[in-house]
Amino acid sequence: MxxxxxxxxxxxxxxxxxxxxxxxxxxxxxxxxxxxxxxxxxxxxxxxxxxxxxxxxxxxxxxxxxxxxxxxxxxxxxxxxxxxxxxxxxxxxxxxxxxxxxxxxxxxxxxxxxxxxxxxxxxGRIVLATARTAGPRLTALTQLRDPRIRRVAIANPAHAPYGRAAEEALRSAGIWDAVKPKLVYGENIRQALQFMESGAAEAGILALSIASAPAVDWVPIDPAMHGRxxxxxxxxxxxxxxxxxxxxxxxxxxxxxxxxxxxxxxxxxxxx
Structure with a gap:
C-alpha cells in the first residue's frame, strides 16, 4: 500500500x-x-x-x-x-x-x-526592503540612518533565524547602535513584511523569498555580512x-x- x-x-x-x-x-x-x-x-x-x-x-x-x-x-x-x-x-x-x-x-x-x-x-537570503509609499528607496544598509526612515522591521532575533541574520548584517555594517532604536520586531519574517505593507515601517530586512510582495522594493544584502x-x-x-x-x-x-x-x-x- x-x-x-x-x-x-x-x-x-x-x-x-x-x-x-x-x-x-x-x-x-x-x-x-x-x-x-x-x-x-x-x-x-x-x-x-x-x-x-x-x-x-x-x-x-x-x-x-x-x-x-x-x-x-x-x-x-x-x-x-x-x-x-x-x-x-x-x-x-x-x-x-x-x-x-x-x-x-x-x-x-x-x-x-x-x-x-x-x-x-x-x-535563504536576506534583502534590504523599502516600502513603496515610504519615499526614499534604499540601496545600502547605511541608508537606514536616514531620518526619514523612522521604523525598520525585522523578525525577532531571539527566535527567528532571519531576524538574527538581520542583526548580524546591521552589526557588520557598523550601524546596529544607530538603527536599533528604530527597530520594530515581527514575531516572524512574514509579520515583518506585514509591518511594511501596513505602513508601520518604512523599511525592513526581509527574506528574499517573500520580498516579491507588491508593497516593497528591495536590494540584496551581501551574504558575507551574516551567518549562512x-x-x-x-x-x-x-x-x-x-x-x-x-x-x-x-x-x-x-x-x-x-x-x-x-x-x-x-x-x-x-x-x-
Missing amino acids: ALEFILAVEGSMRVRLVILAVVVVLGGALVGSPAVAAPGTAPPSFTIFAASDLAFAFREMIPRFEQAAGVKVTLVLGSTGNLAKQIEHGAPADVFFAANQTFVDDLLAKGAVIAETRALYAQ LDQAVAVVRRSPRPELGVAFIQFVNGPEGRAIMKRYGFLLPGEF
Whole structure:
C-alpha cells in the first residue's frame, strides 16, 4: 500500500526506492502505510510546521502535492524558534521545515525528530526592503540612518533565524547602535513584511523569498555580512504517519518542488 501511495505522488522508481529505504531504516515507525482514500472517505492528512519565509513557496507547492498525492495538508507558519518549542512540548506536527539547521539539530539531540529524515532543502537570503509609499528607496544598509526612515522591521532575533541574520548584517555594517532604536520586531519574517505593507515601517530586512510582495522594493544584502541560512527539515518522531512527511520532503527536493523554491529565490541543495 505504501508503494501504491508513492506511485500516486510521482510514479517514479526513484521515489519508491526512497520510501523503501525509509521503511528499512525506521522499521516499526511506519505503522499504517498511507493509501489513496476510498470514495466517500476523508483523505489521509498531516500537518507541516514551516518557517514563515516559506509562506509564498509552500502555498504554491502544497496544493500541487495534495492533488498528486491524494492527501490533505495543514500548514502552520511561524518563527523557527517558536515552532521548535511547540514541537518539543508536544504540538501535533508531522514534519518541521526550519529556517536554519540549528533548531532541527537541537530537536534531534532531544529525540524529538527522526534522524534518518533530516535533510537540507534550501539556503535563504536576506534583502534590504523599502516600502513603496515610504519615499526614499534604499540601496545600502547605511541608508537606514536616514531620518526619514523612522521604523525598520525585522523578525525577532531571539527566535527567528532571519531576524538574527538581520542583526548580524546591521552589526557588520557598523550601524546596529544607530538603527536599533528604530527597530520594530515581527514575531516572524512574514509579520515583518506585514509591518511594511501596513505602513508601520518604512523599511525592513526581509527574506528574499517573500520580498516579491507588491508593497516593497528591495536590494540584496551581501551574504558575507551574516551567518549562512542553511535550512533543514526532519519528520517529527511522534508523527502517526511519518511516511507522509517523508513523501513531502521528497516532493520539495524533487524537480517540481525545486523549481518552485528556485522561483522564490532560494539556493538549493547542490548549489551551496
